[in-house]
Amino acid sequence: MIHALSLSFITTITNRSDAIITGLVEHLYLSFVSIFIAIVISLPLGIYISRKKNIAEFYIGITAVFQTIPSLALFGFLIPLLGTGSTTAIIALTVYALLPILRNTFTGIAGVDEGVIEAGKGMGMTNSQLLFKVELPLALPFIMAGIRTATVLTVGVATLATFVGAGGLGDLIYRGLSTWNNSLVLAGAVPAALLALFFDFLLRLLEKATTPKGLKARK
Numbered sequence: 001m002i003h004a005l006s007l008s009f010i011t012t013i014t015n016r017s018d019a020i021i022t023g024l025v026e027h028l029y030l031s032f033v034s035i036f037i038a039i040v041i042s043l044p045l046g047i048y049i050s051r052k053k054n055i056a057e058f059y060i061g062i063t064a065v066f067q068t069i070p071s072l073a074l075f076g077f078l079i080p081l082l083g084t085g086s087t088t089a090i091i092a093l094t095v096y097a098l099l100p101i102l103r104n105t106f107t108g109i110a111g112v113d114e115g116v117i118e119a120g121k122g123m124g125m126t127n128s129q130l131l132f133k134v135e136l137p138l139a140l141p142f143i144m145a146g147i148r149t150a151t152v153l154t155v156g157v158a159t160l161a162t163f164v165g166a167g168g169l170g171d172l173i174y175r176g177l178s179t180w181n182n183s184l185v186l187a188g189a190v191p192a193a194l195l196a197l198f199f200d201f202l203l204r205l206l207e208k209a210t211t212p213k214g215l216k217a218r219k
Helices: 002-015 017-051 053-068 071-082 086-110 114-122 127-164 170-178 182-209 213-218
Strands: none
Touching: 002 017, 002 182, 017 053, 017 086, 017 127, 017 170, 017 182, 053 086, 071 086, 071 127, 086 127, 114 127, 127 170, 127 182, 170 182
């Protein structure tokens, strides 16, 4: 049975290569745009709440609530408001990507040693110089870890974009489930899983590369 499924899977990959490539491109588009928007929102907000720690829990709590909403439910909630298409999918995926980046940005900056900051002030650094030359470089490994988590999560949830007509590899999975075609399901699921693993590996390398030598020595 496994041998037959393997042969059927290979045949499906060969016969539907155009559909797989199209789905992969759409999947990458939805994921990249969503992650980019999430970074643009979460990074400045994370910096802001690291300066206003009394409101940090409120903002992080809101993004945490978004993540408790089941993926399909969120897509379904947005359809009456925004209709179907890639815009609806991108908004939903962006909402899911906010928490890891926001939380890690706040944690990374808030966790910078006060002695290091005081030393920078003693050297005459302005607040902007402290942020860009001291705090962000030291917080970068945490921020990269948040981006990695958000990216892997987004690539996975993006398979549900098919339910709002946004395409992606989820189209193949949905068609396969609708026709009881296991090979077609795998033709969408396997590339999506490999994509998530690839980005996890790549961003893990970047995370290590951005870790200051002093922190590496401590580890």
